[in-house]
Amino acid sequence: MPKLIDHEKRREQIAEATWRIILERGMEGATVRNIAKEAGLSLGALRHYFATQDELLIYAMTLVKERATARIAKIASQEPFTPKEQIIRLLLELVPTNQEKMAEAEVWFAFTAYFRHKQGVFDAMHDGIYAGLQKVMNYAEQVGLLPKKMDKELETEKLYAIVDGLALHALLDPKRLDGKQMERILVQHLTELFERGS
Amino acid sequence: MPKLIDHEKRREQIAEATWRIILERGMEGATVRNIAKEAGLSLGALRHYFATQDELLIYAMTLVKERATARIAKIASQEPFTPKEQIIRLLLELVPTNQEKMAEAEVWFAFTAYFRHKQGVFDAMHDGIYAGLQKVMNYAEQVGLLPKKMDKELETEKLYAIVDGLALHALLDPKRLDGKQMERILVQHLTELFERGS
Numbered sequence: 039m040p041k042l043i044d045h046e047k048r049r050e051q052i053a054e055a056t057w058r059i060i061l062e063r064g065m066e067g068a069t070v071r072n073i074a075k076e077a078g079l080s081l082g083a084l085r086h087y088f089a090t091q092d093e094l095l096i097y098a099m100t101l102v103k104e105r106a107t108a109r110i111a112k113i114a115s116q117e118p119f120t121p122k123e124q125i126i127r128l129l130l131e132l133v134p135t136n137q138e139k140m141a142e143a144e145v146w147f148a149f150t151a152y153f154r155h156k157q158g159v160f161d162a163m164h165d166g167i168y169a170g171l172q173k174v175m176n177y178a179e180q181v182g183l184l185p186k187k188m189d190k191e192l193e194t195e196k197l198y199a200i201v202d203g204l205a206l207h208a209l210l211d212p213k214r215l216d217g218k219q220m221e222r223i224l225v226q227h228l229t230e231l232f233e234r235g236s
Numbered sequence: 237m238p239k240l241i242d243h244e245k246r247r248e249q250i251a252e253a254t255w256r257i258i259l260e261r262g263m264e265g266a267t268v269r270n271i272a273k274e275a276g277l278s279l280g281a282l283r284h285y286f287a288t289q290d291e292l293l294i295y296a297m298t299l300v301k302e303r304a305t306a307r308i309a310k311i312a313s314q315e316p317f318t319p320k321e322q323i324i325r326l327l328l329e330l331v332p333t334n335q336e337k338m339a340e341a342e343v344w345f346a347f348t349a350y351f352r353h354k355q356g357v358f359d360a361m362h363d364g365i366y367a368g369l370q371k372v373m374n375y376a377e378q379v380g381l382l383p384k385k386m387d388k389e390l391e392t393e394k395l396y397a398i399v400d401g402l403a404l405h406a407l408l409d410p411k412r413l414d415g416k417q418m419e420r421i422l423v424q425h426l427t428e429l430f431e432r433g434s
Contacts, residue, residue, distance in 0.1 A: 064354075147352075148352075150408070152349075196398065199401030203400045223394050223397070226387075
């Protein structure tokens with residue numbers, strides 16, 4: 039009996055090979071030829087799974103987003119934390135505090151720059167983080183953590199800037215800005231925001 | 237008498253043509269052929285000013301940085317403001333509140349992604365903004381604006397994240413985040429930081 043090959047599993051393996059290539063050589067290196075080699079496939083076999091380079095790149099980026107979303111959903115469903123602890127843990131999932139998230143940030147950065155001038159191909163501008171932070175702020179408000187006199191929209195936008203600014207800087211200069219320092223900044227920011235009302 | 241062509245002036249014109257190409261088509265469009273056409277030069281004439289594509293791209297990026305630095309130095313030398321007003325004006329120079337700065341941010345983003353995997357070619361990671369913000373924070377401390385009990389390093393890193401996070405988001409989603417909103421966030425952030433001590 040022939041070995042059954044899981045189509046979706048193979049597509050994920052190809053996406054992972056794409057990430058590795060981007061991490062090593064950037065978007066310029068992410069040609070179908072290089073990706074096929076990295077994935078241990080012939081060009082023809084690769085084309086069986088992805089008809090075009092853009093189709094493959096979009097799938098690879100979507101998979102980054104799905105994995106991050108899954109991690110965050112898992113944390114959001116965990117109960118044994120205080121609301122403040124849970125919010126901090128969620129925010130820490132959005133910044134590159136380990137190798138896996140550093141790779142995600144690298145891929146996000148490369149893809150966003152690459153797809154920026156290809157309109158309609160991939161909406162890298164709306165990666166769901168802003169919408170996620172709006173939910174986090176609404177949750178903080180519901181559990182009474184936010185000060186009463188507060189511009190929630192402004193604070194959400196500011197928190198979003200801090201999260202993505204930290205992610206960008208950790209990516210560009212990981213020696214200066216490490217996971218511990220990002221955690222300290224996020225904890226200090228939330229502590230101050232939550233205490234402002236009391 | 238032959239017309240004297242200012243070599244440096246021509247190089248600047250080529251750099252500006254490069255920016256326009258990047259704004260329209262991204263880094264993939266920034267080939268020497270396209271840039272020569274945009275600048276109204278033959279390929280041979282372009283090569284007279286820049287031997288390689290990377291040499292041209294590095295010059296174009298350096299010019300972005302120089303122009304921004306010049307604008308900031310001008311503001312720093314202006315006297316008729318309170319220290320707080322001056323700091324806010326400086327920070328506003330770092331975020332894309334108008335078309336010129338939006339173009340700079342776009343070029344910065346494209347170049348950083350492009351040069352990221354070309355080690356030693358161009359140090360896009362250290363664009364001078366962090367060092368500039370350290371100076372701003374030292375100045376704020378000297379004129380007595382900062383609270384006494386404060387982690388200056390943490391606050392500098394946080395301010396840096398806010399500035400670059402806002403710049404990135406204004407670039408990716410200018411409809412949601414405009415100049416007025418960025419100004420409100422920066423003013424609110426500084427006001428809160430400066431009032432924390434009093």
